Amino acid sequence: MDASGVRVHEISKSFPVPDAPGTNRLALSGTSFSIAAGELVSLVGPSGCGKSTLLRLIAGLDVPDSGDLLVGSAKIVGPSAERGLVFQDPNLFPWLTVRRNIEAGLVALGVLREKRNEVDEFMRLVGLEAFANAYPHHLSGGMAQRVALARALINHPKVLLLDEPLGALDAFTRMRMQDEVLRLWENRRTTMLLVTHDIDEAIYMSDRILIMTPTPGRIDRQIDIDLARPRDRTDDSFLRFRGEILEHLHFAGNAAGAPA
Amino acid sequence: MNVDAALTNERSRLPWWMQLAVPVASLVTFGTHLLIAQNAPSLETHSYLLLFWEIVGVSVVLSIAQLFWPALRKWMRHMWPIFTAAILLLGVWDMVTVGLHLLPLPYFPGPAAVLRSLISDRGLLLDSTWHSLVLLVSGYVLGVFVGLVSGVCIGWSSPVRYWGMPLLKVVGPIPATAWIPIAMVVSPSAFMSSAGLIALAVWFPVTMLTASGISNTRASYLDVARTLGAKRLYLIFRVAIPAAVPNIFIGLFMGLGASFLTLVVAESVGVKSGLGWYVSWAQGWAEYGKVFAALIIMAAFFSTVMTLLFKLRDRVLVWQKGIIKW
Numbered sequence: 001m002d003a004s005g006v007r008v009h010e011i012s013k014s015f016p017v018p019d020a021p022g023t024n025r026l027a028l029s030g031t032s033f034s035i036a037a038g039e040l041v042s043l044v045g046p047s048g049c050g051k052s053t054l055l056r057l058i059a060g061l062d063v064p065d066s067g068d069l070l071v072g073s074a075k076i077v078g079p080s081a082e083r084g085l086v087f088q089d090p091n092l093f094p095w096l097t098v099r100r101n102i103e104a105g106l107v108a109l110g111v112l113r114e115k116r117n118e119v120d121e122f123m124r125l126v127g128l129e130a131f132a133n134a135y136p137h138h139l140s141g142g143m144a145q146r147v148a149l150a151r152a153l154i155n156h157p158k159v160l161l162l163d164e165p166l167g168a169l170d171a172f173t174r175m176r177m178q179d180e181v182l183r184l185w186e187n188r189r190t191t192m193l194l195v196t197h198d199i200d201e202a203i204y205m206s207d208r209i210l211i212m213t214p215t216p217g218r219i220d221r222q223i224d225i226d227l228a229r230p231r232d233r234t235d236d237s238f239l240r241f242r243g244e245i246l247e248h249l250h251f252a253g254n255a256a257g258a259p260a
Numbered sequence: 261m262n263v264d265a266a267l268t269n270e271r272s273r274l275p276w277w278m279q280l281a282v283p284v285a286s287l288v289t290f291g292t293h294l295l296i297a298q299n300a301p302s303l304e305t306h307s308y309l310l311l312f313w314e315i316v317g318v319s320v321v322l323s324i325a326q327l328f329w330p331a332l333r334k335w336m337r338h339m340w341p342i343f344t345a346a347i348l349l350l351g352v353w354d355m356v357t358v359g360l361h362l363l364p365l366p367y368f369p370g371p372a373a374v375l376r377s378l379i380s381d382r383g384l385l386l387d388s389t390w391h392s393l394v395l396l397v398s399g400y401v402l403g404v405f406v407g408l409v410s411g412v413c414i415g416w417s418s419p420v421r422y423w424g425m426p427l428l429k430v431v432g433p434i435p436a437t438a439w440i441p442i443a444m445v446v447s448p449s450a451f452m453s454s455a456g457l458i459a460l461a462v463w464f465p466v467t468m469l470t471a472s473g474i475s476n477t478r479a480s481y482l483d484v485a486r487t488l489g490a491k492r493l494y495l496i497f498r499v500a501i502p503a504a505v506p507n508i509f510i511g512l513f514m515g516l517g518a519s520f521l522t523l524v525v526a527e528s529v530g531v532k533s534g535l536g537w538y539v540s541w542a543q544g545w546a547e548y549g550k551v552f553a554a555l556i557i558m559a560a561f562f563s564t565v566m567t568l569l570f571k572l573r574d575r576v577l578v579w580q581k582g583i584i585k586w
Contacts, residue, residue, distance in 0.1 A: 093503075104490075
């Protein structure tokens, strides 16, 4: 497999139930899929189906109970700069200016001095040169999320994990940011895994969509979106994909809720 | 248009009654003094008179200067009512003590007598203030340093928290001044023991607030930093500590208050110098004018130190500007 592809193999993960000590809730059970290098894959599914858990596992922030996680041929053993993560909340460090936030990854790796000029490049890339010395609370939601993207990309991660990064934005900013993320992706061809609730967003952006079923989370269905980019949200084939996924999620919801 | 012009005019001028407030208040207060204090020593009246001439003179000069200096005008607009009230309050004080004898002498001298003590004993007062400053700074800096280190350790590491927290909770709440008998025996010099007590008083709130700030660092900040390749030192020094700084400053302020208290007590019991010592020494001689003089110096001294800490916080926490109201 390519050096920056991701392979998730038979992953299981359970969490203790806070209300009932000693019992565990299975969040993921035998989940498997893989992402090719440079591919943009979306993960959709109802709330609580373990999408974010999966992302945290790939980021190395949590450890699975069983199964293997690989980037290229290397096993994931912990968080690393080669796997960037962007949350729905930008989580910018409020005590650092925009520029210092973007530099954070270089400082963490101790390479700020050699790579200082890259910071300018990234600020230009996300169009924030004018806000270099602003503090995060002065930024709008869209701008803050752009800073978060630049911060996650500064170390050139092989994989970028996006946990509903545009979920808190208004509809217009959201569509603009989708194009922005696509532009970054086309520019750098970073492997991306996008968790989203928004089916239109998933169809508009991704090469492939993974549909998850809840409790325990499992990949239920994969759909290749073989539409040329830039995509038209009102196009017939776009709407056909939309109908297909909605139907599937609806069906999946019924099946999960029905008595066995 | 007219209204706008009038408004600008309104803002650009200091109303005449505001300009007159301070000199008039001075005349009223001093007039009161002349009326009620005819038997007072002439030296007291003389220095009191000088003070008011100075206030009147300065207020006249400022009233002229503000015509050409908008920043000064803004400041005067803000401060003049307060100054006026303060000057009138001196008159009330004079009335209550010297005029109507509502408070017993010699415990409550009038403002003129206090001013006289302030002037006549200025050498010793200055020296005492200097000693207090040295002692305060030594104790405070030591307490803050140890408090930050122990706070970060307790906040970050669970084993340290397990062993350290009970100690902190049991030993911390004991008022530092309660340790005085032990400190006297243990320490080689009165200065060292007093500095140690002040440090102890500062250490507790600084440790407590630092530890809680560190352990309450938003987990997502740490997660983000880890995915940026951050190792432990980065997580502690560049994420947890900056995130805890607002909390740490609360600890610094609480510690500063505790340090003033401990300073004054330690000085009056142990060290034979400083403002705390001066107060109890003057009390021993029943020179209450000097007691009040020292209290005035303390007020100026402590509030200056407090203001410096506020300025430091405003500078360090500039990133919070607009998030919270101070």
